[in-house]
Amino acid sequence: xxxxxxxxxxxxxxxxxxxxxxxxxxxxxxxxxxxxxxxxxxxxxxxxxxxxxxxxxxxxxxxxxxxxxxxxxxxxxxxxxxxxxxxxxxxxxxxxxxxxxxxxxxxxxxxxxxxxxxxxxxxxxxxxxxxxxxxxxxxxxxxxxxxxxxxxxxxxxxxxxxxxxxxxxxxxxxxxxxxxxxxxxxxxxxxxxxxxxxxxxxxxxxxxxxxxxxxxxxxxxxxxxxxxxxxxxxxxxxxxxxxxxxxxxxxxxxxxxxxxxxx
Numbered sequence: 001x002x003x004x005x006x007x008x009x010x011x012x013x014x015x016x017x018x019x020x021x022x023x024x025x026x027x028x029x030x031x032x033x034x035x036x037x038x039x040x041x042x043x044x045x046x047x048x049x050x051x052x053x054x055x056x057x058x059x060x061x062x063x064x065x066x067x068x069x070x071x072x073x074x075x076x077x078x079x080x081x082x083x084x085x086x087x088x089x090x091x092x093x094x095x096x097x098x099x100x101x102x103x104x105x106x107x108x109x110x111x112x113x114x115x116x117x118x119x120x121x122x123x124x125x126x127x128x129x130x131x132x133x134x135x136x137x138x139x140x141x142x143x144x145x146x147x148x149x150x151x152x153x154x155x156x157x158x159x160x161x162x163x164x165x166x167x168x169x170x171x172x173x174x175x176x177x178x179x180x181x182x183x184x185x186x187x188x189x190x191x192x193x194x195x196x197x198x199x200x201x202x203x204x205x206x207x208x209x210x211x212x213x214x215x216x217x218x219x220x221x222x223x224x225x226x227x228x229x230x231x232x233x234x235x236x237x238x239x240x241x242x243x244x245x246x247x248x249x250x251x252x253x254x255x256x257x258x259x260x261x262x263x
Contacts, residue, residue: 008059008122010043010105019043027082029057030141031105032069033115047115053107055089057098057120064098064122066105073107073114080104097125138225140202154184155194159215160222171213 009022010031021043023029030040032054033047033215039054047053053073058065068089069076075093079085080102089096101124146153158178162170170178171197172188179186186194192211199206199214202221 004108005183006059006061006123007055008057008064010057010118011119011121012043012045012116023057025059025061027059029059031055031057031118034106043118045116045118048112051109051114052105053109053114055105055107058095059122062123063125064120066098067094068092068096070107073109076106076108077120078104078106098122099125138221141221141225144201146201148199151184151186151190152194152197154179154182155191156198156222158182159195159218163219167227168225169212169219172211 006025008029009020010023010029011020013019021029029042031045032039032041033052034044034054035041035044041054045053051073051189053070053075055069055075056067058067064090066075066077068091070091072091074091075089075096077087077089077096077098077100079100081100085100087096087099098120100120101122103120103122104118105118106137146156155175158175159169162174162178172191175191176186176188179191182234195211195214195218198218
């Protein structure tokens, strides 16, 4: 939050000449390159010669949306707290929900930036917006019968914990390093062996896939299962926030992680 309830704040310019607009729920702010009366721009941005772009920020009670009214400029939102997270709105795209609490808004025409950036500070979009999964998509994990306390189970845990918020899986070397801090002396090559085994257990008949995709597919499978079962299970946490899904059974809790056996 920005300290003003659900008000959305837009700022641009150097600190000594910063321009700012605060927008309350139910209002809208026009940002763009043109100061003419027809465009009715509330926050005029400096632009490269020949560039023209325009967007509307609409403020809701618990989120904000962007309408990109440009003809040829793409609007980009970058998470200022995690710059690797970003979304774009093509020219004419309406009602893109702002996914970040602190966002950098810019416009690009092809590979070129079109003008000044805007900092947008507002409520982060609720996690439930536009996110869903069906039970059939989680069936491979529910039926895999994976056993806690095994080396492959530890690999799966660290695979989940080490994945980024946008689902990028850690490398075998990174997994090996994480496992060593927990007392598992597993080399990167052995990690790949366990990834192969996990993938085969969850997706029989698909073992020939590239290992980079195998790690990604396992993270995606767990993310989907978490979406359905997070309120009923405990144990493993991805990114320190989300409970892991059950390893076997319909929606049974995860058993504790005593290292009693290895596979």
